[in-house]
Amino acid sequence: MGLTSNVFLGLVIGLALVFFAATIWLWPRLARRSVRAVLGRVGLLLVTQVMVFSSVGLLANNSFLFYGSWADLLGQKQDLGVVTDHAAGTLAAKNIVRVGMQLPDVPGASRPAKSGRIDKVVISGRRSGIESSAYVYLPPEYFQPAFARRKFPAVVVLTGYPGIPENLLKGLGYPRTAHERVKAGRAQPMILVMLRPTLAPPRDTECVDIKGGPQTETFLAEDLPNVVSDGYRVGRLAHNWGIMGNSTGGYCALKIGLHHPDRFAASVGLSAYYKAAEDPTTGDLFQGDQQARNRADLMWTLDHLPKQPDSSFLVTTSRHGEGNYRSTQQFISKVKSPAQVSSIVLDSGGHNFNTWRREIPSALDWMSSRLSEN
Structure with a gap:
């Protein structure tokens, strides 16, 4: 049970x-x-x-x-069984392997062309050397003949720390919400690549490349988009890709979007913070390298970039209940043209799933308006 x-x-x-x-x-x-x-x-x-x-x-x-x-719960290792598809047109066996499939929890879910599909995959990053499991949500249009030649925009969706990818499916309901927004005519069909930013558990790497350690930023910013574009009908240009997340995932999304505008055109930080945490869960991330520490500070980065990127950022907070209200306002004030910033500010809402569920529909609509398929 x-x-x-x-x-x-x-x-x-x-x-x-x-x-x-x-x-x-x-x-x-x-x-x-x-x-x-x-x-x-x-x-x-x-x-x-x-x-x-x-x-x-x-x-x-x-x-x-x-x-x-x-x-x-018990901290036991959970090895993933690997299934290799040999039929033509299946996923690239070396870099991305599908290990499971399921239909999303949407009304009338009976077949992919009606409800979409969620693939459980293992992604292997060549440059980073990191291997991670993820869930890939494919919208119904992906399987419909009318869209057979279409490439879809994709969004990387990150949990907080120490969250698990299932949080994004069950607790936050990203596939269902994405399906509803398309049905309502508020968003275009998008592929969602859902995973946790903790790619070397139990260590919290704060999505940075650690000298002599996990190259988390390289995996998320370079390996993952390349691998997913190899395996699915997704474009390879910045305007084909967005990244979003909550809490630690929100910080990671904003940081990667800020430092890699050639990969991601839009970034969303739900209840994000703006400077890499350094505590017992992270270990020594920067090993005395102040330049690396500064780079992981988004406020410092915005102040010291010669020119801010032509990218879009969305940040969320609450006037009451969130600890990031002041820092979010500060981040907004530091974003300068050609970069663009938007915000969702709730009157009240804590650092929890209920708050993020209130923000995700509008965040997906915003993301959809910033991405294109071509």
């Missing part, structure tokens, strides 16, 4: 209610001062509390998807 299964959640809640009722019912019988009665009271209280706390923990995990499976 899966960790995020509703059946398992219902079972645990049901057991919590049963033990709570049993405690109330049996308490008078256990009111004596004998050792057996005392042990009975302690046992009932302990089991009831464990079940209540388990119920609360499971509810929180199902809402925010901190852990997607028992293996993820």
